[in-house]
Amino acid sequence: TEQNPTHTYQDAGSYTVRLEVVGPSGEDTKTKKDYIHLTMPSVPVANFTAKPRSGDGPLVVQFTDTTTGHVSSRLWDFGDGTTSTGQNPTHTYRYKNIADYTVSLTVTGMGGSDTETKTNYIHLNTPPIHVNIGFSKRHVMGPLYVVTAGITVTQNIPSGLPIGGATIQGTWSGGYGGTVSGTTNANGGVSFVGTQVVGSGGSVTFLGLGKTRYTQ
Known part of the structure; x- marks a missing residue:
């Protein structure tokens, strides 16, 4: 019943809006069919790059998030037991008894979540x-x-x-x-x-x- 109301639409779809007004001279109604269109955000598509991807340890790697779509949170798994929630984190790989590290990035947005996993993506050269x-x-x-x-x-x-x-x-x-x-x-x-x-x-x-x- 307000003059200039605010309304929040929750679900995707098309909405018909109708306004009825009443005054001293009578009343009138205005209807606009499918006047409001609401689409839900798409699920983000996770992806990333890293540089460098191989070398001697300790190896400092810069990761870059190249995800498409709206992202509200991130979770990186560097494959060595450590994680990060940063957008473009830097991580240092140190010598252990493994050479290749699998890296994954999980992104979450309004439309859902997606995970990109790259197997054996980072390689440490064999230490002496x-x-x-x-x-x-x-x-x-x-x-x-x-x-x-x-x-x-x-x-x-x-x-x-x-x-x-x-x-x-x-x-x-x-x-x-x-x-x-x-x-x-x-x-x-x-x-x-x-x-x-x-x-x-x-x-x-x-x-x-x-x-x-x-x-x-």
Whole structure:
């Protein structure tokens, strides 16, 4: 009954508007068919780019949201356990025991939500490795000792992570020969216990390291 009312339409469609007025001289009605047209916002279509997409770690990547349609919120998943709600976030990838990261972006708008996932989108080059070999000996009797070679494999970078599941092969020398082989544990370590050797010394020669992403 107001002179200049405000009205909110909720559902999509066409609406006919009618105005009835009454005055001292009588009344009148004006009808406008399909006068108001309401369309619902379309579902946004998620998409994004990144630069650079590969390199040595730590790798700083700039992500750019190229989504079309109205967007009210975003959720990025960088594939390494971290997320962001920014529009164009920057993220740093650091060396772990994986090389390729799958990235997804979920966008939400008035029309709904959509997710774009790019598999193995970011690639970290294989970091260099560091192999440390140490020895310990246990006296048996007389000049005989049992020698243990302790080997630790890590990424050869500051605060490098241990490399578990790597295959170590080597040969003994220093009193006897023989080939040894073993797999590093979760801490990147493996031990080789030798047979009795004459004297207090022994050595092992590192031959190779085999693991996904790690070949030296």
